[in-house]
Amino acid sequence: GAVVSQHPSRVICKSGTSVKIECRSLDFQATTMFWYRQFPKQSLMLMATSNEGSKATYEQGVEKDKFLINHASLTLSTLTVTSAHPEDSSFYICSASDGTRSSNTIYFGEGSWLTVV
Amino acid sequence: GQNIDQPTEMTATEGAIVQINCTYQTSGFNGLFWYQQHAGEAPTFLSYNVLDGLEEKGRFSSFLSRSKGYSYLLLKELQMKDSASYLCALDNYGQNFVFGPGTRLSVLP
Numbered sequence: 132g133a134v135v136s137q138h139p140s141r142v143i144c145k146s147g148t149s150v151k152i153e154c155r156s157l158d159f160q161a162t163t164m165f166w167y168r169q170f171p172k173q174s175l176m177l178m179a180t181s182n183e184g185s186k187a188t189y190e191q192g193v194e195k196d197k198f199l200i201n202h203a204s205l206t207l208s209t210l211t212v213t214s215a216h217p218e219d220s221s222f223y224i225c226s227a228s229d230g231t232r233s234s235n236t237i238y239f240g241e242g243s244w245l246t247v248v
Numbered sequence: 249g250q251n252i253d254q255p256t257e258m259t260a261t262e263g264a265i266v267q268i269n270c271t272y273q274t275s276g277f278n279g280l281f282w283y284q285q286h287a288g289e290a291p292t293f294l295s296y297n298v299l300d301g302l303e304e305k306g307r308f309s310s311f312l313s314r315s316k317g318y319s320y321l322l323l324k325e326l327q328m329k330d331s332a333s334y335l336c337a338l339d340n341y342g343q344n345f346v347f348g349p350g351t352r353l354s355v356l357p
């Protein structure tokens with residue numbers, strides 16, 4: 132079964148509104164979570180790295196004021212897309228690590244389809 | 249910085265063997281992942297190479313050569329369900345992944 136749960140799987144929002152996506156580790160403590168964005172027929176692009184209890188580290192070109200990331204606990208990270216625009220429509224996916232740096236301890240969520248209309 | 253390259257698309261026949269290449273330039277990395285991703289779904293872990301050489305897992309094998317900056321994923325006995333995108337990714341010492349552009353594989357009957 133899934134060890135990282137992402138919610139919602141699909142969301143449609145109006146332009147100018149904000150939408151929150153949750154990423155939960157179900158049976159382990161995720162010291163680090165990663166947020167990716169994927170446009171159709173393209174690869175995953177890392178947006179930010181979030182460590183529990185500290186500010187997220189954003190990749191170059193990603194607006195931190197637009198994509199708010201909160202990692203308030205060891206099992207939950209949230210991505211809030213603020214003032215969403217149609218160009219923000221994309222597949223957003225998180226991954227979580229328990230910090231052991233093993234190939235078997237990095238898990239992806241199911242992904243969230245965001246459509247901004 | 250890091251740069252990863254993969255062929256954009258490949259086509260193969262059911263039952264055949266296909267090799268998907270991944271070349272990269274990087275100053276250092278811990279290991280190299282291969283993921284399978286069906287459209288609209290999360291990536292699925294296939295393999296992880298740390299040392300040079302071939303890692304075999306059933307119908308899937310992955311090879312890494314650090315000196316050549318090269319990896320490949322070998323898929324044998326292709327099945328229709330293997331039609332998907334295949335992503336190689338560099339593991340930056342557990343800090344983050346850098347994904348390649350992905351290769352869309354189409355398996356034809």
